[in-house]
Amino acid sequence: MNDTFLRACRGEQTDYTPVWFMRQAGRYLPEYQAIRGKVSFLELCKNPELCTEVTLQPVDIFGFDAAILFSDILIPMEAMGLKLEFHENRGPVFPDPVRTEAAVKQLIVPEPEETVPFVLETIRLLRRALKVPLIGFSGAPFTLATYLIEGGSSKVFLETKRMIYQEPTLYHALLEKITRCTSLYLQAQARAGAQVLQIFDSWAGVLTPYDFERFALPYVQAIIADLRQMTDVPIIYFANNGATLLESCKTSGADVLGLDWRLPLNKAARLAGNHILQGNLDPIALFLPKEELEKRIALILAEGKEAKGHIFNLGHGILPQTPPEQVKIAVEAVHQLSQQA
């Protein structure tokens, strides 16, 4: 068992810097495409055997130091009683957005073992197969709420912010339900065997620090406080585009803070205090020629030395257009350069 990643999450010394990539199981891999060619995205998410297979692919091919459960942050939202569709170009769509008191009242707080057993079964299958630690995950309540309120992806999040600004009571009622659902969901993942949990706040970066502290962070804190009652698995919180939110994130309760590529890790280390940092190569830097790519990786490793600990990752999910051979170069470079250093 390679426990380098787990030990890095706990702030222990490691022989080299562990590395995994957000969306490492995904469309850039021909092996993934072969499976996706046979089933829809939602069918894949609900099939434990196939989920296990696509989760293992990048670990086997590239030697990543951690596996991340293949799923989607919106799976537990569907379980709250919402209709969810994935359109090939538009991404996720909730045809009936949640914008009224009646709509919030209708949402159920689902029991994971009953409503998303396939996720927990995938975790159990993976734990038997894996020789690296398994990361479970969820979306953060604010990010999940944006999809429910907007009815899908958004550019400016007008409907979400309008609810925050004009109907804060309704917003808090919705977030409170999403938070309870997410808390139970992550607890169930930990019980099923997830060894680390990451909370993705993909859209936190559209908020001012003022609003983030009032309308996003408290729900993350509540989930992490719940988790701390029942498990000691390390927790990673990733507030995307969150350079200006980092000082607030220090109170999230997470052990590890994820960073996109905008804030260099040495500067982040000064703001983040006693936290392990995870990141932060621009996913498109994977298109650099080998020598230049290695130079960027060396730079990030050097910056990461100023943090309490460093887990190498991209600053955002890997793009479908990424050449797999570049991923191989990057993973090897992280391992070799961090060993030498």
Place this chain on the structure above:
Amino acid sequence: MNDTFLRACRGEQTDYTPVWFMRQAGRYLPEYQAIRGKVSFLELCKNPELCTEVTLQPVDIFGFDAAILFSDILIPMEAMGLKLEFHENRGPVFPDPVRTEAAVKQLIVPEPEETVPFVLETIRLLRRALKVPLIGFSGAPFTLATYLIEGGSSKVFLETKRMIYQEPTLYHALLEKITRCTSLYLQAQARAGAQVLQIFDSWAGVLTPYDFERFALPYVQAIIADLRQMTDVPIIYFANNGATLLESCKTSGADVLGLDWRLPLNKAARLAGNHILQGNLDPIALFLPKEELEKRIALILAEGKEAKGHIFNLGHGILPQTPPEQVKIAVEAVHQLSQQA
């Protein structure tokens, strides 16, 4: 003549904090819609009388302290010899993206008086009509390049970054031409009578500080250095989503740095040194109830006091859905609260 805005740009004391809004002439105004109902967007941009009319509308209605020329940052790009279309939902489209040496070679560096006389004529008409200072503007070379390379708007800017990373010589050749075009364009605006110039780097925030300093900022510096040779008009540089770029921006040569809503002005003041700051209300905060909106404005005014000088603005363009009466409340609040303070 109300020269409060001009004096604030020069760092002089003013009786109150001047305010204008990005996209203040635009779709949220029924008066604008009435004119836009008769002509296409590009026809409007090329008609000096109508451009003058829509530029004046928000100044007359709300008492803004500055007017900004109604135009689009891509107008001078069309003049480089490119086909430009505006689609109602997709936004701007260049049907023939610029991605090859041949395509870069074909671009001309246009003479503004010959190719965009309508812009300069609008400036002359506005100067006769206005009782507040007139802001001219351009896009920043990196931002303009993204539209040319991607063929329009983008989410992740894969083609742009791919060119930066894989064909830096081609990228620099393209940027060099765009920079010369933009420099001439802003010089012509100053000669025609623009009293302040703003450079919009709408997409700078997708770059790491490392790439920003190598592939975006030098072109802005070159344009500002050119302008300083021929005019002393104040220059505003707005690097959108640029919290992590602010320290680099100190060397842009601009007098005023614009900020989106993510970084509070008091923190920005500590990073920006001897610069006037412009910003930074979240455009969607205009949907707040009056009392809450005034509270947010008071907070920004208080934070702005820690800067060398402050010009109130939104952190991004006003949204088409914004109720005009909320704009009135905001402008009055800025004037009244900053006078008391």
